[in-house]
Amino acid sequence: MARAITPRRKALNTAIAWAIGLVIFFPILWVFVLSLKTEGSAILPPLDVLRAPWTFESYGLVQERSNYFRHFSNSVIIAVGSTFLGLLVAVPAAWAMAFVPSKRTKNILLWMLSTKMLPAVGVLYPIYLLFIRMGLLDSRLGLTIVLMLINLPIIVWMLYTYFREIPGEILEAARMDGASLREEVLYVLTPMAIPGMASTVLLNIILAWNEAFWTLNLTAAQAAPLTAFIASYSSPEGLFYAKLSAASVMAIAPILIMGWFSQKQLVRGLTFGAVK
Template sequence: MARAVSMRRKLTMTVLVWVVALIMFFPILYTIITSLKTEGEAAAGFSMLPSFTFESYALVLDQQDYFRPFFNSVIISIGSTVLALLISIPAAWAMAFTPTPRTRDVLMWMLSTKMMPAAGVLVPMYLIFLNTGLLDTLLGLTIILTLVNLPIVVWMLYTYFKEIPVDILEAARMDGATLPKELVYVLLPMAVPGIASTLLLNVILAWNEAFWTLRLSTTNAAPLTAFIASFSSPQGQFLAKLSAASVLAILPILLLGWFSQKQLVRGLTFGAVK
């Protein structure tokens, strides 16, 4: 039974936690505030009170195409996540329900492919993309992001599937279900929370991936990471505009994250919780 917590203690903790949370959130909050200032206000130093002007947003949207990189980001992050899920679900099923002594090694090997420094293999990948015509295409970026996130997707699904009793899958087999039916009618519906969480995390990771997307795209396929990167160097002195561009780059994923926060967190354990 939970013990009654004294009101005073609860209030103290509330204040403390809120202070910490606001400190964590402050950089984002301040960026939003700055984006609503005039350039003059922004350059004038610290102030939490903007004049609530949207002129910086208007300028940014005027000066640079926002919607194309936005849709590029949407397409490559969702596309790569769905692709990764399609490849990973069978693999995670195999690892979780027919484990062999080597399962752990395979999983660790998969993760180790992520430790390979991207910068080290950039040139070969660039040349491969150049020669296959994948450079600066959405398909190319989708493939890269799928590969980059695949190990994480497999791992998350694996830890989630492992919590499902194998009995239930065996019951489905006894009931005459073939493997595709076993997956579609039994495993996947039971794993919906885990799959949702995996999907969300990987959309976020793909959206924010800022090495390959920057290096393997120029204009056509450039997503929001490129949008902000191209903005940051020459416009560094225009703080309000830079802030507006920053907000535009992160707002979609921030909103997605806020609204799906519960689903995201539920599966975000990587098997760390038994």
């Protein structure tokens, strides 16, 4: 029997949830506030910042100094490209691990996940040299491949979890009806795992969008995404708080909007198979 929740307990839980949400969201809110101030106002104490005049001057200066739309298009191509390139590799791998029994499956999954524990700077030098030799330095193709490889363990792990929730008998029935391996994966397995695959796609786009280490070290101008666009407002002379905040808002706004409209699908995918 479910335990009844009193109105007082419900109100307390709601208040705690709102408090935690505000604490998490406050840095984004404050960055947005600073982006609407001048450089002189942005360095004032918090109460004086709120009383200072509001202006869109910083956004105009950022657009004049930097080509925002070029950085934006680079971020979209790199994030979406690396995610879907990862899916092409991860779907067959996760299918094999989920439906082809093997004693080594767990060991392989743990080994793949262990690669995420390696500090990125540990492999920066060899990858940098490879990029120079292959002509991939400061290219969207090179960065797409690197981010795909970085996030591939997460994609495989998530898809493996979702595929395991699909009854193997359904795939066996498809084979008995004459479905080939390709048809089994494309027309039977994939449609049933759409909620899980959608959440995997959304999560990995966010991870690739926010990746800063590799984008700052493997790009210069042509392929620089929005993370490099933000970093360009940190200089030896100091931080330009208002312009840096405006650049940050312009960089995170697209991914926040995407997350807002896809939150239902993301939650549905992340809880896929949790209740039977």
